[in-house]
Amino acid sequence: MKILVTGGAGFIGSHLVPLLRDHGHEVRILDTLSPQIHGEVPQGLDWMARTGAEFLRGSVTSAADIEKALDGMEAVVHLASETGTGQSMYEIARYTDANVQGTALLMDRLAAGGHGVTRVLLASSRSVYGEGAYIRRDTTDGPDGPRITPPARSAEALRARQWDPVCPETGAPLTAVPTREDDRTAPSSIYAATKLMQEDLVRISCDTLGIGYAILRLQNVYGEGQSLNNPYTGILSIFSTRIRRGLQLPIFEDGAESRDFVHVSDVAAAFAAAAERADPANAVINVGSGRATSVREVAESLSRAFGAEPDLTVTGQYRLGDIRHNMADVSRLKEILGLTPAVSLDEGLGRFAGWVGTQPLPEDQLEKANAELAKRKMMG
Numbered sequence: 001m002k003i004l005v006t007g008g009a010g011f012i013g014s015h016l017v018p019l020l021r022d023h024g025h026e027v028r029i030l031d032t033l034s035p036q037i038h039g040e041v042p043q044g045l046d047w048m049a050r051t052g053a054e055f056l057r058g059s060v061t062s063a064a065d066i067e068k069a070l071d072g073m074e075a076v077v078h079l080a081s082e083t084g085t086g087q088s089m090y091e092i093a094r095y096t097d098a099n100v101q102g103t104a105l106l107m108d109r110l111a112a113g114g115h116g117v118t119r120v121l122l123a124s125s126r127s128v129y130g131e132g133a134y135i136r137r138d139t140t141d142g143p144d145g146p147r148i149t150p151p152a153r154s155a156e157a158l159r160a161r162q163w164d165p166v167c168p169e170t171g172a173p174l175t176a177v178p179t180r181e182d183d184r185t186a187p188s189s190i191y192a193a194t195k196l197m198q199e200d201l202v203r204i205s206c207d208t209l210g211i212g213y214a215i216l217r218l219q220n221v222y223g224e225g226q227s228l229n230n231p232y233t234g235i236l237s238i239f240s241t242r243i244r245r246g247l248q249l250p251i252f253e254d255g256a257e258s259r260d261f262v263h264v265s266d267v268a269a270a271f272a273a274a275a276e277r278a279d280p281a282n283a284v285i286n287v288g289s290g291r292a293t294s295v296r297e298v299a300e301s302l303s304r305a306f307g308a309e310p311d312l313t314v315t316g317q318y319r320l321g322d323i324r325h326n327m328a329d330v331s332r333l334k335e336i337l338g339l340t341p342a343v344s345l346d347e348g349l350g351r352f353a354g355w356v357g358t359q360p361l362p363e364d365q366l367e368k369a370n371a372e373l374a375k376r377k378m379m380g
């Protein structure tokens, strides 16, 4: 198959493109090489030439670049995106332009016809769920009780150090459960809102045009090749730099907040499976490990993966727009794509730490990113 991968020079692309090439596909990458990700002088991109993938430097915000990129293609994996959740809250037009307008231009070109594209795969994000799914703790209903999707935690609640969302109707305490694809979506950041808009654009256009699609809602993706220099994304990158510099790891809230960490090779496998299925899934599919890991636990495990004694401090700080817990229900991943995540967190952190050790030691940029958020009163 001839597959266009937008944003294919990035982290996920650097695992997906070689995998697609190994599976015998022809691959073309369309990527701007955004300086925030790749540096002012892009580096570390030798892998692209090694795979034999074709590279077009260009933007999904340019109709002419999309036109060129789609020529002769049969499938599109749409990864190109601005990805910093915190940054999206004050660079709103930039995020909307790249993520929403970029997807709109892609779908416009597909709607115009005269192309051979039969499938579009979108990299969406778990952020579209907002806080995700919970059940009430004060009933005997158990996991089959009514599902509650609480609104984003208010600034007032966070100031009062009330970390856990509560039932919006009764104020009852809640327990997080694995979020399913048909749970309510409730974006709480501009980034999340643009990802949900991307989903709607792809689903509605593809349904109308008779093009197959799959929307993969990725959880917290980590692994070798993730940007160590971008201060706006990737808790594991930020922590790894601090561990290497012998600095303490500041843990927000009370450290019990959790994330579903999925290794990038499992994510690449999911895109390849979605591209190669005989029938398009025409569905939204969570891609995660299905397991919640607290931020404290991941900070400790990562420190050990670097052979360092964990040195953590729970600061009680918080960021507006952050969610409390995240864990995906991954039944559809298995049912539709036939996949069970293969890389455990310990194995994945070991691989990540091994790779980080081969990379130049970046400046610690955590203070800078936090100062930007504090200046905008988005952190407490």
Ligand SMILES: NC(=O)c1ccc[n+]([C@@H]2O[C@H](COP(=O)([O-])OP(=O)(O)OC[C@H]3O[C@@H](n4cnc5c(N)ncnc54)[C@H](O)[C@@H]3O)[C@@H](O)[C@H]2O)c1
Binding pocket: 006, 007, 008, 009, 010, 011, 012, 013, 030, 031, 032, 033, 034, 037, 038, 058, 059, 060, 061, 078, 079, 080, 081, 082, 083, 098, 102, 123, 124, 125, 126, 217, 218, 219, 220, 221, 222, 227
């Ligand atoms: N990494 C994660 O944890 C995660 C989680 C959920 C969803 N996602 C989604 O997966 C996709 C890929 O993420 P990633 O982690 O590889 O990010 P990344 O930042 O490493 O890669 C994104 C790539 O897109 C390129 N890009 C940015 N704007 C572009 C434009 N206008 N035109 C063309 N290329 C452009 C960048 O240069 C970069 O190479 C994104 O859509 C992201 O929203 C990632």
